[in-house]
Amino acid sequence: MxxxxxxxxxxxxxxxxxxxxxxxxxxxxxxxxxxxxxxxxxxxxxxxxxxxxxxxxxxxxxxxxxxxxxxxxxxxxxxQKQAAEEAAAERRAAEEAARKKAAAAAEKAREDRERAAREAERERLNAFVSPIAGSYVSTGYKAGGAVWSSGSHTGVDFHAASGTPVQAVGTGTVVEAGWGGAYGNQVVIRMNDGTYTQYGHLSSVGVSVGQKVTPGQRIGLSGATGNVTGPHLHFEARTSPEYGSDIDPVAYLRSHGVNI
Known part of the structure; x- marks a missing residue:
């Protein structure tokens, strides 16, 4: 099958x-x-x-x-993360401290410069100079003679040809500028210490009343105006702006460091 x-x-x-x-x-x-x-x-x-x-x-x-x-x-x-964060924070703190230190040093240097500049300016303003650079006294204080109405010289004469620059002896403010009778063209300055200085017989005046002047600043030119026999600068030191309050001008200038 x-x-x-x-x-x-x-x-x-x-x-x-x-x-x-x-x-x-x-x-x-x-x-x-x-x-x-x-x-x-x-x-x-x-x-x-x-x-x-x-x-x-x-x-x-x-x-x-x-x-x-x-x-x-x-x-x-x-x-590791915490250590990295701490290191970064320390680095930022160090950088900030360095920045602040540099800024403080720069600020101190600036203040020192400004202080030195102010001191130099203060010394300059407090300094005194001769009214005519390089000149000398030709007629002394209290010299006698008929040429002076008071009988004696109330100031000193500085040798100067006509047109010689005349300068302020120190810092002050002009209280008189113009004709002054026997003094001819004159300038009277109130000094910072409260005394007064007078500049007479000028051929021209270069300042005006109320003007601030500094040591060595030109205030006019010497000449022979007023009661004179020839060109020169008549210089006085006074305790007031008025005639008759004169003091020894040479001693005055020397007391302020001017070698006369």
């Missing part, structure tokens, strides 16, 4: 290869970190177990570390 095999859809399905089934079991257990041996009793005695390669399962090996090691790594990272 002949038997025929069923065909078409009624063919019995083939059994999955053992190697493939083994790989699937390993992949399933790998997610829990536990690798087990899966083998049906019927298959165990039939053939050896074949471990699938990584490329067969398409799974990436995973290394698991304990909580204590992870905590140590986190602590180390936090410590």
């Amino acid at each position: 002949a038997f025929t095999r069923a065909t078409g859809k009624h063919r019995r399905p083939r059994r999955m290869p053992r190697g493939t089934a083994r790989a699937a079991g390993v992949a399933a257990l790998a997610t829990t970190g536990v690798v087990g041996t899966v083998a049906a009793p019927a298959f165990a005695a039939a053939e050896p177990v074949v471990e699938p390669a990584v490329e067969q399962t398409a799974l990436t090996p995973v290394v698991t570390i304990g909580d204590s090691v992870a905590d140590q790594i986190d602590a180390q990272a936090a410590a």
Whole structure:
């Protein structure tokens, strides 16, 4: 009697290869970190177990570390971050301190310059000079003679040709500028120390009443105006702007550092 095999859809399905089934079991257990041996009793005695390669399962090996090691790594990272932040803060503080130090040094240098400039200006304003640079006294104080109405010379005469620059002997304010009778064209200055100086017989006047003058500033030109016998500068030092309050002009200038 002949038997025929069923065909078409009624063919019995083939059994999955053992190697493939083994790989699937390993992949399933790998997610829990536990690798087990899966083998049906019927298959165990039939053939050896074949471990699938990584490329067969398409799974990436995973290394698991304990909580204590992870905590140590986190602590180390936090410590490094804190150290970096502290170093940056120290660097910023040092830069700020250096900036403030440089600014303070610059400010002190500026103040020192300004102080020195003020002191130099104060010294200049308090300095005295001769009324005619490079000249000398040709007629002394209290010299006698009929040429003077008081019977004696109330000032000193400085040798000077007509048109020689005449300068203020110190800092002060002009209180008279113009014609002064026997003194001709004259200038009277109230000095900062409260005394007065007079400049007579000028050929021209270069300042006006109320004007501030400083040591060495030109106030006019010497000449021969008024009661004179020739060109020169008549210079007086006084305690008031009025005639008759004269003091020794040479001693006055020397007391202010002028070498006469």
